[in-house]
Amino acid sequence: MYLTRTLHRSLQQQPDQIVTIFRGRQRTYREFCGRVARLAGALQALGMQRGDRVGILALNSDRYLEYAMAAWWGGGVLNPVNVRWSVPEVVFSMDDCDTGILVIDDQFLPMAEGIRGTAKRAPVLIHAGDGDAPAGMHSYERLIAESAPVPDARRGGDDLAIVMYTGGTTGFPKGVMQTHGSLWCGCLQRMADTPPLRGGRVLHTNPFFHIAAMVRVLNQFLAGEVHVIMPSFEPREMLETIERERINELALVPTMIQLLINHPDLAKRDLGSVRRLGYGASAISAAVLEQTMEKLPGVDFSHSYGMTESMIVTTNPPENHSPAARAKGLHLSAGRAGIGIDVKIVDADGNEVPRGTVGEILVRSAGVTPGYWNRPEETAKALRDGWLHTGDGAYMNEQGYIFIVDRIKDMIVSGGENVYSAEVENVIGRHPAVASSAVIGVPHEQWGEAVHAVIVLKSGMQASENEIREHCRAHIAGYKCPKTVEFRQSLPLSGAGKILKRDLRAPHWEGKSRAVN
Structure with missing residues (x-):
């Protein structure tokens, strides 16, 4: 099975149905597939060969989906880059899987020269925007307009389709491979x-x-x-x-x-x-x-x-x-x-x-x-x-x-008892003033770890540390209740919306060893 097969079916059965809507811009399957075939030809002309990795650093758009399909149509492998990363993190992922072409939208243009200047293999840059492409970059729309369509490479089955880098909630990002067959499954x-x-x-x-x-x-x-x-x-x-x-x-x-x-x-x-x-x-x-x-x-x-x-x-x-x-x-x-x-x-x-x-x-x-x-x-x-x-x-x-x-790595061991942060967070979340929370383990001389809550309050509402602890004591055992409470304006999030507990723990554990890490 190959991922572009879905396009062939829709092109055959409903070519004039709308497939993408992005801020008022609509495209039918006929238009979408035509652009994909021409963009695939452009990628091949820029050097993409079968199995080569090509990246995209952009916010969601209709062009993002066109590019993903064009990479597969042309026989390549997609590297979708985390939009929350810094230049060194982006370059790490590109170096790690040898990404040779990168599409970048207007939002991330300020990062372009840093990426091109520090990557081991300076990528070919494609500007996916509505205006003119900056110097030294190819225009996404011009590539489509000036390129001839190419046949679908129809790579599938066990052929690699995508390398998706982990969000880094538990450590250094790793490139997770998925094949055409595994994605279909x-x-x-x-x-x-x-x-x-x-x-x-x-x-x-x-x-x-x-x-x-x-x-x-x-x-x-x-x-x-x-x-x-x-x-x-x-x-x-x-x-x-x-x-x-x-x-x-x-x-x-x-x-x-x-x-x-x-x-x-x-x-x-x-x-x-x-x-x-x-x-x-x-x-x-x-x-x-x-x-x-x-x-x-x-x-x-x-x-x-x-x-x-x-x-x-x-x-x-x-x-x-x-x-x-x-x-x-x-x-x-x-x-x-x-x-x-x-x-x-x-x-x-x-x-x-x-x-x-x-x-x-x-x-x-x-x-x-x-x-x-x-x-x-x-x-x-x-x-x-x-x-x-x-x-x-x-x-x-x-x-x-x-x-x-x-x-497993977020479990808190306090005085020999296992405390599961999700249970404590559920209780804290019932307090009417709490918007969100994260519970972590921090060092404690007597118990090894103590339960620490980091809380964001709802706008215009107040709660004290003691009030939060008393609220928890009414619902869960004492050893599970936060020993300390910290109030913040926001919690650190990964690009996928997950709370980065590693970042919350780091200042408390600097220079110390944590048993469950």
């Missing part, structure tokens, strides 16, 4: 659990360099749906876009959901077209979920768990968000393993643990990465006996539902 597994809406209009706000967004993009191409694209998440623009474009389906991370439902324009907009809201990438607090369901009645909620190395692993369907299911706590689950996916929970020795016992999630499926780019030792560590070791701590109940408690 991931898409089909998602569609089996969540069939597409007929005539669906899905709004893209998550960054395309993230695996969840990329799989959703490929799913929409597979189903022949309409891509409505925003450059990045902005609550007011998102609400306006949902109303104007009559969006059916949303995919958001919890931090986005919280900003959306607390926005003053929420009640002013007609969101009646929305039928589905999928969430994932990080844990959501029970309080935020309940509030969201109350403010968006009639919307089907689902939660997916996965990672760059595995794509979607489990799905918790809408029926587990009903009042009866919520009374049983099923809405707090990450769901059950999808079709064609094996999941088990194991102890430190790799032995499967009894149901209800916390251990590490292991995954086996055709959608799992073949490994990390040029990292044989890291690959061998993560992939053992056919199983991907996720590093996520969870337990499984008797019905096979998985409840994630923490990243």
